Amino acid sequence: MARERVIREPKAIPAVLDPAEGTKKASAAKPARLPVTEGVDSVLVRPPLREDDDSVIKDLRPKRFAEYIGQSTVVDPLGIAVRAAKKRGEPLDHVLFHGPPGLGKTTLAHIIAREMEAHVTHTSGPALERPADVVGLLSNLKKGDVLFIDEIHRLSHAVEEYLYSAMEDFRVDFMTGSGAFAKTISLPLEKFTLVGSTTRAGMLTAPLRERFGLTYHLEFYTDDELTLVVKRSAGILGVKVEAEAAAEIARRSRGTPRIANRLLRRVRDYAEVGGDASGIGIEPDAAVNKDMAAEALRLEGVDELGLDRLDRTYLQTLAVNYQGGPAGVEALAASLNEEQQTLVDVVEPFLLKIGFIVRTPAGRRCTPPGMQHAGEVTHGKSAKGTQQARLV
Numbered sequence: 001m002a003r004e005r006v007i008r009e010p011k012a013i014p015a016v017l018d019p020a021e022g023t024k025k026a027s028a029a030k031p032a033r034l035p036v037t038e039g040v041d042s043v044l045v046r047p048p049l050r051e052d053d054d055s056v057i058k059d060l061r062p063k064r065f066a067e068y069i070g071q072s073t074v075v076d077p078l079g080i081a082v083r084a085a086k087k088r089g090e091p092l093d094h095v096l097f098h099g100p101p102g103l104g105k106t107t108l109a110h111i112i113a114r115e116m117e118a119h120v121t122h123t124s125g126p127a128l129e130r131p132a133d134v135v136g137l138l139s140n141l142k143k144g145d146v147l148f149i150d151e152i153h154r155l156s157h158a159v160e161e162y163l164y165s166a167m168e169d170f171r172v173d174f175m176t177g178s179g180a181f182a183k184t185i186s187l188p189l190e191k192f193t194l195v196g197s198t199t200r201a202g203m204l205t206a207p208l209r210e211r212f213g214l215t216y217h218l219e220f221y222t223d224d225e226l227t228l229v230v231k232r233s234a235g236i237l238g239v240k241v242e243a244e245a246a247a248e249i250a251r252r253s254r255g256t257p258r259i260a261n262r263l264l265r266r267v268r269d270y271a272e273v274g275g276d277a278s279g280i281g282i283e284p285d286a287a288v289n290k291d292m293a294a295e296a297l298r299l300e301g302v303d304e305l306g307l308d309r310l311d312r313t314y315l316q317t318l319a320v321n322y323q324g325g326p327a328g329v330e331a332l333a334a335s336l337n338e339e340q341q342t343l344v345d346v347v348e349p350f351l352l353k354i355g356f357i358v359r360t361p362a363g364r365r366c367t368p369p370g371m372q373h374a375g376e377v378t379h380g381k382s383a384k385g386t387q388q389a390r391l392v
C-alpha cells in the first residue's frame with residue numbers, strides 16, 4: 001500500500017470554495033475586501049463543521065482537547081493558553097507545530113479553532129505562490145479567526161515577508177501601480193491567529209519562527225497511547241477489537257495515530273470478509289482478535305516492528321548497497337527512486353527514533369541493530385517466518 005506522501009504539489013484551484021454552496025465564490029461580491037486570488041489551494045471552513053457531521057468516511061480525528069489522546073506536553077500548555085485567551089476575549093497568540101507527519105498537527109489546528117469558537121481557513125505553503133494569494137486570505141479573516149498554513153517551511157520568500165507585518169502588527173503593506181504612479185497601501189487586518197505546521201522546523205527563517213508566541217514539538221506516541229487511539233477509533237467505526245488486537249495494531253503503527261487508524265481500517269476489512277475470496281467474515285458480534293490483526297497487517301506488508309516495504313527497502317539499501325553507509329540522502333533517494341523529502345520526512349524519523357540509523361555529517365549510517373534487522377529482512381526472518389519481510 002502506498003505510503004501517504006507529505007509532498008503535494010499545489011493544485012490549480014481557481015478560488016476559495018464556498019463549502020456551503022460547493023461553488024466558486026464570486027470574488028467581486030465583496031469590494032471592501034481584496035479578492036481571494038487565483039491558485040490558492042485552500043478551503044474556507046465557515047461556518048464550523050457540525051458536531052454531528054456523519055460523513056460516509058467517518059472522521060476519526062478528535063474535535064476537542066478533551067478527546068485528544070497523548071501529546072500532553074503540547075495539549076496541556078496549549079489548553080491553558082486557549083482558555084486564557086478566551087477569558088480575555090482576545091485571539092490566541094500565533095502557534096507553530098513541528099514534528100513528523102501524522103502526529104496530529106492539523107488536528108490540533110482545527111481543535112484550536114473549535115475551542116476558540118472561531119473559523120479556520122486551511123491552506124499550505126506551496127499553495128500560496130504569490131503575495132496576492134496570502135493578502136487575499138488575510139483580508140478575509142474575521143477577528144479571532146485561525147489561518148492554518150501547513151508545510152509553512154515551503155512558503156516563498158516574497159509571501160513570507162507579507163506575513164511578518166500581518167503577524168506582528170495585523171496589517172499588510174503592498175504596492176500598487178509602478179513608476180511615478182506607485183504607491184504603498186497599508187491594509188489593516190482583523191486580529192487573527194496564524195497556526196503554522198512543519199515537518200522541518202530547521203528550514204524556517206528566524207524572523208518567521210520568532211513571530212510565533214507558542215511553539216510545540218510533537219513526539220511519536222507511546223504504544224499505550226496508540227492503543228487508546230485504536231480503541232477510540234474502533235468505537236467510532238463500530239468495529240469490535242479485543243484489547244490484545246488493539247495493542248498489536250498500536251505496536252505496529254510506528255508511533256503515529258494516522259498509521260494506527262489506517263491499519264485499523266485494513267484490519268476491519270480483513271475481519272469483515274474473512275481475509276479470502278470466500279467473503280465470510282467474522283460474526284457481526286464477534287471481536288477482532290490478535291491473530292486476525294497480525295495476519296491482516298502481515299498482508300499489508302507491515303512487519304513486527306511496524307516497518308513497511310519502503311522502510312525495509314531503505315534500510316536494506318543502506319546496509320547492503322552502501323555497506324552500512326555513510327550515504328547521502330540524495331544518493332539513497334536516487335537508489336530507491338523516491339523523493340528525497342519523503343525519505344527525510346516520512347521514512348527516516350522513525351528509523352532514527354528506534355536507533356536503526358544515525359545521521360552524521362558524512363551521511364546516513366546504519367547502526368548495528370539496523371544492520372541486524374536488514375540482515376533478517378534479506379533472509380526473510382523479520383516477520384517471524386512470514387514471507388512479507390522479504391524485499392519486494
Ligand code: ADE
Binds near residue numbers: 068229258
Ligand atoms: N485519532 C488520531 N489522533 C488521535 C489522538 N491524538 N487522540 C484521539 N484520537 C485520535
